[in-house]
Amino acid sequence: MTLLALASSRLSKAHIAKSAALIVPALALTLVAGTAYAGTDATFTTALTKFTNFLQGSGGKIITVLSLAAGLISLASGRFTLGQIAVPVGVGVGVGTGVPIVTSVITAVI
Template identity: 75%
Template sequence: MHTPSLPAAAPHSARGKPALAKAANLALPIALAVLVGGTAYAGADTTFNPALTMFTDFLEGSGGKIITVLSLAGGLIALASGRFALGQVAVPVGVGIGVGTGVPIVTSVVTAVI
């Protein structure tokens, strides 16, 4: 019966190539990221400022009033159904307060955190 022989040990220089290749595979992306990457500042991006301004203007203006009136109408319809629950009054009041004062509070908190 013939037993297969083990391959001969690789010379010292051949064993060093995989380690060198691994180092090159790691170093090349890092070097490219350092050379190509620019400076990033948190909160300096103004991409969504027009959308944020339009949305806050909508909620603080007529849109907020419409949302509050619709919420109040829903509460009144629920009251007219014959059963009373505190949520039927509290939800429209909460929506009105949230729309009226919540938007400036949230935007100032987000601006302060960022």
Template identity: 60%
Template sequence: MQLVQERRQRLELALFACLMIAFMLVVFTGVAHAGADTTFDTALTKFTDFLQGSGGKIITVLSLAGGIVALASGRFSLSQVAIPVGVGVGAGTGIPIVTSTVTATI
């Protein structure tokens, strides 16, 4: 029973912290104007190219290697297979989805 109360208190504290952060963002931030700002275009292009190219492959292979090491430890878990697959899919197709979503929103 005490464990449930502790979890509930942590959840309430986390919710309160999120609400306070949202309030602070609304009160203390200025109006954002979307437009033709190209300040970070070069960095975005380089980072996107890296993740969709060799960087994404390296991250996927490292994640897969971590899953294989975890499987070799003797305890099987579905997450040891699902996480590397998710990382590979995220690196391959997640970047264009996020980029198009942000572009459409702005």
């Protein structure tokens, strides 16, 4: 047996031992693990409901009006950019329709 063959046989045995040391505990944990159900926890439901109601109600209107006012003030500065109009429109659309979209996406994923 040559030195190269001897080194490669030691390397493969060490590799197998190291792999087994990682695989066996992972397999044991997989077999012992219990079932997890996503979406059954209601810890933050109250906060989510309040925040959603705020954005879809008067809070969303206030945010949109403030964004529109900032756009008008920047228009009064004399330089016109598309962002001065697009940002308030985007904020209004985002506040009005963004919350239901995000909520439905999260519900669909979970």
